[in-house]
Amino acid sequence: MAGPFTVSAPRGARIRDRLRLPAHDAEVLCQVGRHLGHLARVDLAERVRIGDVAAKETRRADRKKLLTARSSSRWAGAITRVSEDQYQLSKRCLLDERAGLRRAVRKLTARLKAECGRREQGARGYTDQAERFEKQRRLSAITTRLTAVERRIETGRPAVVVGGRRLAKVRHNLPDAGLTEHEWRRRWHAERMFLTADGESGAPYGNYTITVEPDGGGVTIVLPAPLRHHANEPRGRYRLSCTARFSHRREEWLDRVTSHRAVRYDIVYEPVRDRWYLDASWSTAKAAPSTPEQLAARGARLLGVDLNADHLAACVVDPHGNPVGEPFTVSMDLSGRTPRRDGRLRTAISEVLHVAEQHGCAGIAIEDLGFAVARATGRETMGRGRRGKCFRRTVAGIPTARFRERLRGMAYHRGLTVIAVDPAYTSRWGGQHWHRPLQQQTHQTTATRHHAASVAIGRRALGHGARRRPGVTVRHRRMAARRATGQTVPRPRACGAPSPPRTPGTPHRGGKTCGSRSDQLVLFPVPKTVRGATGPCPAHSDAADTGRHR
Numbered sequence: 001m002a003g004p005f006t007v008s009a010p011r012g013a014r015i016r017d018r019l020r021l022p023a024h025d026a027e028v029l030c031q032v033g034r035h036l037g038h039l040a041r042v043d044l045a046e047r048v049r050i051g052d053v054a055a056k057e058t059r060r061a062d063r064k065k066l067l068t069a070r071s072s073s074r075w076a077g078a079i080t081r082v083s084e085d086q087y088q089l090s091k092r093c094l095l096d097e098r099a100g101l102r103r104a105v106r107k108l109t110a111r112l113k114a115e116c117g118r119r120e121q122g123a124r125g126y127t128d129q130a131e132r133f134e135k136q137r138r139l140s141a142i143t144t145r146l147t148a149v150e151r152r153i154e155t156g157r158p159a160v161v162v163g164g165r166r167l168a169k170v171r172h173n174l175p176d177a178g179l180t181e182h183e184w185r186r187r188w189h190a191e192r193m194f195l196t197a198d199g200e201s202g203a204p205y206g207n208y209t210i211t212v213e214p215d216g217g218g219v220t221i222v223l224p225a226p227l228r229h230h231a232n233e234p235r236g237r238y239r240l241s242c243t244a245r246f247s248h249r250r251e252e253w254l255d256r257v258t259s260h261r262a263v264r265y266d267i268v269y270e271p272v273r274d275r276w277y278l279d280a281s282w283s284t285a286k287a288a289p290s291t292p293e294q295l296a297a298r299g300a301r302l303l304g305v306d307l308n309a310d311h312l313a314a315c316v317v318d319p320h321g322n323p324v325g326e327p328f329t330v331s332m333d334l335s336g337r338t339p340r341r342d343g344r345l346r347t348a349i350s351e352v353l354h355v356a357e358q359h360g361c362a363g364i365a366i367e368d369l370g371f372a373v374a375r376a377t378g379r380e381t382m383g384r385g386r387r388g389k390c391f392r393r394t395v396a397g398i399p400t401a402r403f404r405e406r407l408r409g410m411a412y413h414r415g416l417t418v419i420a421v422d423p424a425y426t427s428r429w430g431g432q433h434w435h436r437p438l439q440q441q442t443h444q445t446t447a448t449r450h451h452a453a454s455v456a457i458g459r460r461a462l463g464h465g466a467r468r469r470p471g472v473t474v475r476h477r478r479m480a481a482r483r484a485t486g487q488t489v490p491r492p493r494a495c496g497a498p499s500p501p502r503t504p505g506t507p508h509r510g511g512k513t514c515g516s517r518s519d520q521l522v523l524f525p526v527p528k529t530v531r532g533a534t535g536p537c538p539a540h541s542d543a544a545d546t547g548r549h550r
Contacts, residue, residue, distance in 0.1 A: 001422045002368070003422075004419050004463070005291075005292070005419070006290065006420075007289075009286075010412055011286065012281060013249060013281065014280070014281040015249050016248075016279050016280075017244045017245055017246045018278075019219070019242050019244065019267070020242045020276075021241070021242055024241075025240050028230050028238060029195065030189075031227060032195065032221070032223060032224065033194060033267070033269070034192075036075060036224065037162075039070060039079055039194070040082060041162050043063055044086060046063060047083045047087050048157050048158065048160065052156030053156070063083075064080050067080070070225060071224040071225060074200070075197070075222070075224060077198065078196050078198045082196060087158070087160075090159075091153075093158070095153065098149050098153060101142055101145060101146040101149060105142055105146060108135055108139045109139065111125060111126060112126075112135060112136065116128055116129060116132055163192045167187060183271075187272070190270070193269065196267075197210040197221075197265050199261075199262030199263045203260065204260065205260060206256055206260055206261050209222045210222075212263075212265065212278070214254050214257045217243030217245050218239060218243055219239070219240045219242070219244055220237045220240070221238055253280055262283075264282065265279065289418075296319065296462050300362035300363065301316055301317065301318055301324070301360055302316075302361055302363050302365045302419065303317070303352070303363070303364045304364075304365045304455055304456070304457040305364055305457070306426070306453040306454040307366065307369065307398060307400065308398070308450055309394045309397050310334070311329050311332050312332055312348055312352060313451045313453065314327065314328055314451075315328075315455050315458065316356075316359045316361060316458075317365075320464075321458070321464040323438055323455050324359070326443070327445055327454065329450075332348045334399060345399060345402060349403070353416065356416060357416075363416055363418060363461075364417070364419070365419045365420075365421060365457045366403075366418065367420070367423035369404075370400055371400060419461040421460040422460070426457050427450070427453040430457075430466065433452075433466060435447060435448075435449055
């Protein structure tokens, strides 16, 4: 089981402001975006043809020289940089796809070797011949895909669809998508436009290609060479009629542009709502958040959060691993379009961060989830039939990566540390050891196994085990049936060492038996006349101590 680790702080910032463009400005931006988008696709195709070579052999200088004649030097630099980033990303995606296909092939091959209804060498055979035949067909299809992927990796030429493969496939199913051809083409052209300008330290306001003035918010862009006839400013520049203010994190943006440090700008068009946006992004200094060992040594509280498909279950854990206060649940409806889902996810994370600040928590503990292996071999390991399909759909709907990225940035700006732990057995061990104790101390909330899992996550982040050690009494010894927690591990004594004195709250260990309390150090010992009394003693019959009745 992997140990807990601190999720790295974000290395950059990105803010957005809306551009309320008139029709003429929008037409000019469309022409610029389509022209630069065509140049970007030509350069990306050339980069793919070069293949997987060293950085010195990519011929970036020659490509940039050819692009400069049809745009400008800074536009050409941004295009070649984006082409290289896209190529490296596509190569990593190919490697991930190959790893997933190999896992699926291994799993299918192992199950096909076993006879139907039997288990051989740890692999369970399929139920009947019909299912076995369908799995053989799937193995053949996956093997074909794997061969194609390996051939692309060897040649170093990944397949890249500028604009998105998903949107390209929608062109052949427009009635099912509820789109007309005109609407689809608007989306397609909007995705393929290129309006990205890299920042440059020392340039006016951090970017010469797209400049945003800090005083009035005026936006000017450098036009490519074939479109210089649209310029309304000197030196081939075009000034937009609208302004950009950047209300969110405006002070940080002003600090950079007034000191002429690099700021990257992206102009984005959303055809669905017919809106233009201007994004500003920059890199930040590397931060060093606290490690789990430092938080544990400092005696800090943590908020354990269990991510589920439709809600977040959380509970505050003290430095000793004990749950504090009432557990709480944050509903999270992730249905609808992507912007709506992202907004609801941000709202849920904001509620979690607010609760952490209220209880004085120094950080938030989450599971290091990815479901990469489960998605690759989901049909073989996550059930079959209607129930298995429903479960796989639920797992696919959990926003693991987006939740982690959003939480990392939002928690960093509030001064909280995010600790990721191994997700193995958190729900099972949490429900086994913490569901009943959590329900006993909860008065206003119904504790679920997800709340118990959040306790196990918080304890694991602090370096404690999930199991509750027996032997320490709770506050109400006569009313409570469970024991409180302890963090020490029982150590065996040396041979011949005397046993420590036992109290009424100390459970028996090993094979020793005791029919009464007469051999324990108590204030009023039981008379010898009842030494042979039978029946369990309330102090020794607690099932939570050893997991069974004596």
